[in-house]
Amino acid sequence: MQSPIGKRNVSLAFLALSIIIAGCADTQGIAPQSRALPPASLDAGAAVRAAAASARWPESDWWRAYGDAQLNTLIETAEAGSPTLAAARARVREAAAFAQAAAGALAPQVNGNLSVTRQHWPDNVYYGPGPLADTNTWNNTGALSLSYGLDLWGRDEHAAERALDAAQARALDARAAQLELEVNIVRTYVELSKQYALVDIATTTLARQRQLVELARKRLAGGIGTQLDLSQAEAPLPEYERQLDALREQIALAHNELAALAGKGPGAGDALLRPTLQLNADAALPSTLPAELIGHRPDVVAARWSVAGQARGIEVARAAFYPNVDLIASLGGFAVSTSMLQFLHAANGGWSAGPALSLPIFNGGTLRAQLGAASAGYDEAVEHYNATLVTALKQVADAIVRVRSLATQAQDAERSADLAERSFRLSETGFRRGLSDYVNVIVSETRWLDAQQRVAQIRAERLAAYASLMSALGGGLAVPSDGPGDASLVPARRLSSLDALVHGEAPRAHEAKGHE
Structure with missing residues (x-):
């Protein structure tokens, strides 16, 4: 026979449990509303489908395809001494320390x-x-x-996981900063190479114009030319000299910019030599695009880690509702x-x-507000991830369109330059023989100069477009498995069954299936 004291203890325990369950705050009506886009659901577009596919993603040192040893050294120096990268790495260490502190809450405290x-x-x-x-x-x-x-409801565990996810996102942010630095150096270096090419064109044009001025003087002295011809030949000289000075200024500024990107003073830029860029690499795409794009773009992977962290944040907020x-x-x-x-x-x-x-009993809606904020933060992170994924695929398509277009434009520009040169040679010969006036020489020379500059510009744009494509493909993020799995992108909802018991209803079918 059971003693009265035993019955009393059981009754008191049952009463205490009832009060605890009844005291739990209500979580109904607060849930995330956004869903992460599956990459396969996005149409890559005609440009991407038409591009030749290869089985390789960019290498981590993708810039070596330009074949310029000075560029290689410059990027290596920048990655070692850039204050921007140093600050990004410090943020990674800070986030890792926070994650370690959060994990410490799971251990006994003495x-x-x-x-x-x-x-x-x-x-x-x-x-x-x-x-x-x-x-x-x-x-x-x-x-x-x-x-x-x-930690009956996993609050501390999810808080530690959220802190670790934040550290992972910070690490990917640092990798994205590194990729941005690499691309900026390459683009500035390409611009420097273009300015040198334009200096060559301007120097040759100025020398040729001075020869024509000398010829006009001789023709005037010989009685077969006019003062107008000499004046027309001398007129372009100041402008050609100004253009040459402006190009030299751009070269000096590019040197300073490259030194700053490398984390050095302007004096380091003074030591740079003329670039020797030669791009022989093709612009083919990996055959697994876009399915594996989420594992190769640092910004996309970082956005996924942010979503995972916000999902754990919802669990932290939900656990606060329980004893x-x-x-x-x-x-x-x-x-x-x-x-x-x-x-x-x-x-x-x-x-x-x-x-x-x-346990929470009456809190003036504070816990519901915190859960609502966590759910809204999750939705924001999901939509940021979706936008990042859409932007990433757009940038790949843009880069492919750009590369293909520049290949055609380069052929057209070179053909135009050849025709402009032929026209100038004919007009120059006619002027030397006294068969035409100098106006024809000026017109044809201007067209040839413009055509040569367009060729140099398009060649530089093609070099820069390759860097943009490498950036769009992730620039060599070596381990796609570093990203969180799909299951980590949704709240675990470990407390769904307890919610149902508290509120006297069965778990909804889609919740039970989606969060097992």
């Missing part, structure tokens, strides 16, 4: 404190006659405390005596141990 003080007691001023009157004593305290959170149980224990001693170590005697010690329970 703390100790010791107080050793010397005190003189007054003589019957406040306390009246007694053994401590007008004496000096040691008032010493020592204690050890132990606490361990049972929290900690196991606590303490051991210590206290003594007021003339002996300094008296507090260490067993007679002066005490201990305590047991569970500590806390």
Whole structure:
């Protein structure tokens, strides 16, 4: 026969459990609304489908395809000394430290404190006659405390996972910053190469124009030319000289820019030689595009980690709705005596141990607001990821369109330059023989100069377009598995069954299936 005391304990336990369950705040009506886009659902477009496919993604040192040793050294120097990259790496270390601190909450916590003080007691001023009157004593305290959170609903576990996801996202942000630095250096270096090519064209044009001026003088002196011909030949010289000065200015500015990108002073730019870029690499696409784009773009992978972190944040906010149980224990001693170590005697010690329970009952909607904020943050992270994925695929398509267009434009520009040169040669010959005036020479020379500059511009744009394609493909992120899996992008909803019990309803079918 069961004792009355046993029945009473069972009743009290049941009553306590009922109060706990009833006291849990209501989570109904608060849930994320956004879903991450599957990459396969995005149409890559005609440009990407028409591009030749290869089985390779960019190498981590993709810029070596340009075949310029100075460029290789410049990027290696920049990656080692760039303040921007150093700051990005510091943010990674900071996030890793936060993750380590969050993980520490899962382990038992042991703390100790010791107080050793010397005190003189007054003589019957406040306390009246007694053994401590007008004496000096040691008032010493020592204690050890132990606490361990049972984490019944996974709050601390999800908080640690969220912090780790944030650290992963920071690491990918640092890789994205590195890729941006590499691309910026390549583009500036290509621009420097173009300016040198334009200087060559401008120098040749100026020298040729001076020869024509000399010819016009000789024709005037020989009586077969006119002062107008000489004036027309001299007129372009100041402008050609100005253009040459402007190009040299651009070269100096590019040197300074490259030095700054490398984390150096302008003096480092002065030592740079003329680029020797030669791009023989093709612009083929990997055969697995776009399915594996999410594993190769640093910004896309970072966005996925952010979504995963926000999903864990929802679980942290949801766990706050339920009772929290900690196991606590303490051991210590206290003594007021003339002996300094008296507090260490067993007679002066005490201990305590047991569970500590806390639960929300009335909180003015604070917990619901926190869960609502976490859900909204998750939706924002998902939409940011979706936008990043769409932008990534657009950039790949844009780069392919650009590369293909520039290949055709280069052929057209070179043919136009050949025809412009032929026209100039004919007009120059006619002028030398006195068969035509100098106006024809000016017109044909201007057309040839413009055609040569367009060729140099298009060649430089093709070099830059290759860098844009490498950037769009992720620039050599070597381990696609570094990204979070699809299951990590949705809240785990570990508490769905408990929600249903609290509110007297069965879990919805899609929740039970989607979050097993």
